[in-house]
Structure formats: structure tokens, C-alpha cells
Amino acid sequence: MPKVKAEKKSRQHQEIKNQGIVFNTGIGQHILKNPLVVNGIIEKAALRPTDVVLEVGPGTGNMTVKLLEKAKKVVACELDTRLVAELQKRVQCTPMQAKLQILIGDVLKTDLPFFDVCVANLPYQISSPFVFKLLLHRPFFRCAVLMFQREFAMRLVAKPGDKLYCRLSINTQLLAQVDHLMKVGKNNFRPPPKVESSVVRIEPKNPPPPVNFQEWDGLVRIAFVRKNKTLNAAFKSTAVEQLLEKNYRIHCSVHSVVRGLTRRSSFPRSGWLDLCLISTGRPRRLQHQQEDRKCFAGGWLQREEGQINGY
Numbered sequence: 001m002p003k004v005k006a007e008k009k010s011r012q013h014q015e016i017k018n019q020g021i022v023f024n025t026g027i028g029q030h031i032l033k034n035p036l037v038v039n040g041i042i043e044k045a046a047l048r049p050t051d052v053v054l055e056v057g058p059g060t061g062n063m064t065v066k067l068l069e070k071a072k073k074v075v076a077c078e079l080d081t082r083l084v085a086e087l088q089k090r091v092q093c094t095p096m097q098a099k100l101q102i103l104i105g106d107v108l109k110t111d112l113p114f115f116d117v118c119v120a121n122l123p124y125q126i127s128s129p130f131v132f133k134l135l136l137h138r139p140f141f142r143c144a145v146l147m148f149q150r151e152f153a154m155r156l157v158a159k160p161g162d163k164l165y166c167r168l169s170i171n172t173q174l175l176a177q178v179d180h181l182m183k184v185g186k187n188n189f190r191p192p193p194k195v196e197s198s199v200v201r202i203e204p205k206n207p208p209p210p211v212n213f214q215e216w217d218g219l220v221r222i223a224f225v226r227k228n229k230t231l232n233a234a235f236k237s238t239a240v241e242q243l244l245e246k247n248y249r250i251h252c253s254v255h256s257v258v259r260g261l262t263r264r265s266s267f268p269r270s271g272w273l274d275l276c277l278i279s280t281g282r283p284r285r286l287q288h289q290q291e292d293r294k295c296f297a298g299g300w301l302q303r304e305e306g307q308i309n310g311y
Helices: 002-018 035-045 064-070 081-091 095-099 124-135 150-157 167-175 213-223 231-235 238-254 269-279 293-304
Strands: 052-056 073-078 100-104 117-121 143-149 176-184 197-204
Touching: 035 064, 035 117, 035 143, 035 176, 035 197, 052 064, 064 073, 064 081, 064 095, 073 081, 081 100, 095 100, 124 143, 124 150, 124 167, 124 197, 143 150, 150 167, 150 176, 150 197, 167 176, 167 213, 213 231, 231 238
Parallel strands: 052 073, 052 117, 073 100, 117 143
Antiparallel strands: 143 197, 176 197
């Protein structure tokens, strides 16, 4: 059995060498080779002839050339200069050449241009930072159709009460509508990855919810610090109460609030935490993985309106 596997691996490696490119799986280079999957992704993107498309990880251009047929312009971001050269060869001396712009570099360190739709077969190790870079990008784009590792995709779309519901779920769904589109098996890639994949559609909410995302994320980080803790237990820990007190003092200093003269300062910190938890309209002892984002948003919006100034 080991001999057969070794021969198969050697044969696959030789095929890749014959094509002139050895892909670096260490940085997530797994080229989508199945044209049916490529066509399915493009169909779900619902491109218009006037669209500017941002493609991240174009590889050798299997999807890029089909995007160029449907869109006004494609901006492709690629880190590997070998793949950039291959992509340029595919469109050279064709009408598509004028419609393609290539950005060479790390997409996480690149200032993204204007675009209407994003399509990406991402290196899976940058999935989370890229999603939030995308969602905080302005001006708003219409939608993104993205390939992710299956488990990551399931976390994105998980609902309250699901086993995979987590900080990633609540933060993403605060800012966007997220839908799982299709499962993609390992053999649809060259070379095959070690994990299964899924395609997800992300549509940002426009206008966005009226919250400061950094502060919101701080709240959610506390709520999900221990998976099986209740909201009450998470926010009543000594470390969290000290953090809230520190932040409250900073708030008073920045906004010139004289603490001795404020009605709120006469209340103990735990009293304001009780008010915040009760204001969500949910039982305080309910485990937080079963609380939906509206529960968090309700308490947070009350804080934004000045009813709760402790965080």
C-alpha cells in the first residue's frame, strides 16, 4: 500500500513539473481546476457588464479568464510572481488584456481599490483577517463569493445554539448577511488540500449597524472568553470588572465627566452590569452561545445612547 501511494504522489508531482509550475502548498496554493465549480461560483456572483471585480488568489487564471468575459474590469491580487507571469501569458494579445489589472503582493497589506464584487480562492490561513478587512472596506461592495476551509465556512454561517457558533459568527453576521452556497471536495483542486472546502456568499449590510466595531468586538471577546460560561458569569469576573472600571475612568477623563457629580457613579459597578444584562431582554442564566446577536446589540445600543456608560 505505501508503495502505491508513493508512486501516485510521484506521478502527480511529475505532472505538475511538466506544466512548469510547482505549487507552494505552504502558502495555500491549491488551484481550483474543476470548470463546473468555477462556473458555479461565477453564477452565484451574479456579475453585471459594468462590474469591477476583485479576485484574490487568481493562480494560473482558470477563473480570471471567465470573470473577464463577464465583467468590465478584473483587479487580480497575487503574491507569487510566477503565477502572475502565467496569468499575463493567458491574456496576452487578447481583448481581455486591457480589462485586467494585477496587484502583486500580500492582500492583507494592500490598499484595496474600488470594486463591486469580490471573488476569491483564498489561502486558508488568511481567511479570518481577510473577511474583516473586506467587511470594513469602504466604499461598500455589493457581495463577495469566497472559497474557505469547510469548518471555517460553517463557523461563518453558524446560528445561535449551534455547536460552531462563536465570536467569528456573531461579528461577521453583525456586519453582513452570510450564506453557504456549495461544498467543494478536495479533488477539485491541484494539488488537493488536506481539508474539505465550501463556498460562501457575503453581502455587507448597508447602512452598517450603528456601533463602533472595535468596542463591539471587545464586548464579544469577553462574552465568548469561555464557551460554556453564562453572560452573567463572564461579565462578573474580577478581571472583567477591573477592565470595565478602568475603561470607565478613561471615558470620564476624555469626556470631562466629574464622577462625583454623576448619578451613575453612585451605583456599584455590579449594579450597572446587572442593568446591562437585564436590558437584553433575555434570562441572565442563559448560556451565551444561545444568545443571538440582537441580544448583544440591544444592550450595546443602549450603551451608545448613554443609558449604560460603564464600558
